[in-house]
Amino acid sequence: MMPGHIVRFAIAIVAFAILARLPVGLDPAFQFDAALAVIWGFGILSLVLLTGYAGQVSLCQATFAGVAAYGAGMTVAGMHGGYLLGIIIGVLAATVLGVIVGLPALRLHGITLAIVTLGIALVFDKYVFQDHIFDWFTGGTGGWQVTQASLFGIPVDSSKHLLTAYDVMLALFGMVAVLMVNLHQSGAGRRFRAIRDSELAASTMGVNLARYKLLAFALSASIAGMGGSFYPRIAGSVSPQPFWVFTSLQLAAIGVLMGVRYVPAAALGGLFMAVVPDVLTRYGHGTFMNRFNYDISYDWFQLAVGVLLVLQLILLPDGVWGDIRAKALRAWDVVRMKPREEVRPA
């Protein structure tokens, strides 16, 4: 391992130690939020790979997560398999769908690709997750009920062992995050970034476009699927609602808001997406100074995301994480009194 790998690994372990302690002692609703935050964190992480690295657009990341959630639910509740098998089957199902979605991306770019992926999200929402033809996969209107499950012999069912599930997911998230940073700095990551910057140059410099675009979609779908496949366990059941079209859009919006090129932004975004709406709905109503009644609902969250996105695009074009990071690096240069390099005009 190179020094960089060791540093990243150490950072991941420290971050895990801190984050794993955070929800301890909170009430179960917040513990559920913490677990949900990791799931959406996976969702945004999948966009970091696909959009941030490889420059492809996708508005169906929640669909990948949903397919994995149903796949896991079907394996555990429908076929009485172990939860590990459920995760594997869920992630595999998402990966297959990822490759299929990646096929049109070989020809399409930008806005047209966005529309196609949005269409896929709509179709899955309406005609797969909510249609009776696919009851064998979705478990019917009631969805799959996952009451007890264990992973490597550790009981991780939702009601009693929510935090154990959270720790397992967080550890997996940390590993995937480290692998993704490694990837970014290595040859394969450079090839993804080359496709983002100039497909023309990438292909004429020896990058197999078809292969790397499909790989990006497959990897991205499997990362989103990793989060999704844990959903039946922490929620106790699977339903179409968390994986509908709007969640995909929200993942994309929050990904961009937090900085879609940076891995840590995925953790920030997941936390934001899971915790903020819950806080709003729980503490968002009451009386201010005994005079003014207010009632903030979940809808306000959507509005807030929209407004924040506009502000971010103007004020922090590289995303919250990206710009804070850049400012911190510059401040560090000032502290070390390192002269700023000038670009020499031609």
Add this chain to the structure above:
Amino acid sequence: MTMLRIRNLGVRFGGVVALHGVSLDLNRGEILGLIGPNGAGKTTLFNCISGVIAPNEGTIHFEGRSLRFAPPHERARRGIARTFQNLQLWGSMTVLENLELPIDAIARRNTLSDALGLPFSHYAERAASERARAILHALGLGRYRDRLAADLPAGIQRRVELGRALAMRPKLVLLDEPAAGLDAGETEQLAKLLHKVRERFRVSMLLVDHDMSLVMRVCDYIYVLDFGKVLSRGEPPVVRNDQKVIAAYLGEPTPELVEASPTVPEPVITTTIPDAPQLPRTDAVEVAGETGTLLEVTGMAAGYAHLEVIRDIDLTVQAGEVVACIGANGAGKTTTLRAISGVIRPRAGRVTFGGHDITGARPEHIARLGLAHIPEGRGLFPRLSVEDTLRLAVDAAGKPERLEAAYDVFPRLKQRCRQAVGTLSGGEQQMVAMARAILTQPRLLMIDEMSQGLAPTIVCQLFQMIDVFRQQGTAVLLVEQFVESALAVADRAYIFEHGSIVHEAPAEELRRDRGLISGSYLGSAPDSTEAIEVAANGNGHHRVLDPELMEILSMRVPAEVKRALEERAEREGRSAGALALELLEEVNHTQ
């Protein structure tokens, strides 16, 4: 031995024939030049060779194997690398990463082992990085190593593109306009660099450039393309003196001119200019009362982003005068017009028009003062009808001119007034653009590449129109590729070269002295190679390829030693190669 063999290549885009029956042979170790006017199909040919577009007919063989079914990345692996006219570096990556990528893209690295950081990937990474550093040093780009490619000036980006192509260990490099935006000195450097690159990296090259001085100096053999066909081919001196080539670049010489010109013997082609249609000329032709200097430009510089395209431009236009700007592509003529009309902001200098200082003023403000600019490509709205287009101009100018005035000058437009502009022929579109301009009653009309893509007869009519404008008292500033026709109508001309004006003379004089112009277009033969050596070595702000350095870097020296060597060389401002040789010498002595 033939390395690249192209036979009967044909490419059509819809109804437009981009290439037709092009055959070309490139031998191993050769630098082949490909020249031709705009739209001749040079870049299309490059795209066919690198696999970006598939030809409709014909075959391409590389080292004896057909490239027909090979996708671009496969061709790259077989050893074809290229650079791009409009720079295609990966802007969000550092310069070093830009060079590392082709190295490991060729090596088919494994994604999983990269993500896990396995030793295999680690070593491959080190090797790629070493090689990339060596190439950067060899091209004198060492100090840009960790910069983002997008932040670099365009001239440096072009060199990085060359480095990126070389990083692939190519057998053939396709260079698309490597000298674009370089000044004369830098072009000299580039020429030397290309020769050294061929020696050190053992590559063949196919070179497209508009800068004839570069092509004539560097290439062993030249193909001339025109309208998608091979017009001529031969060694540089042969091509330089080929009448067909001169005609394609300068426009065909008019008969009376040929008699007057001693430098052009026996024209191969004589043109017959058809009788021009009788243009409606108002009898009351009176030169407007305006006299004196209308436009005065002093010391102007302008450019785009990091690229300074023109500098020290001094130019005047008297009232009612026709002035032509001539020079090769990329010499800065269009940029000059754009800076005058306010489309781009001048970076230095002063522009006054009719007594007003218009330096950096907004384009609509400048237009209202009576300066009309017809841009290259005419700037029309294709879906608007002719009548609407003209009405728009009248409304915008706020001048109570009747459309009839324009229709009187261009009767053909009257017939087509309901037709969408986009459906008109090229010549008619140019007429619309000119009609639109004169409806604003300009005092100065600037026309950029009026004759581009038009048939000679139409061009002839349009030039007669310029004469009409002059008689009505409108001054005209022309940018033109058809030099002969432009000089026939102009009073004075400026010759542009590498972003500056190198010569100013009455048009008459230039028409007589063809050598002067063809020098600026086709590059004059080097006066003495010695002088060029001195020029190249004298202004040493560019480090050229250093053979000794390459030798050292290819030796099995530990990376740390290499790096220490490079750093010390950089500190002492010497070449790492020389330093290393010196040290080796010392070691030998002590032993």
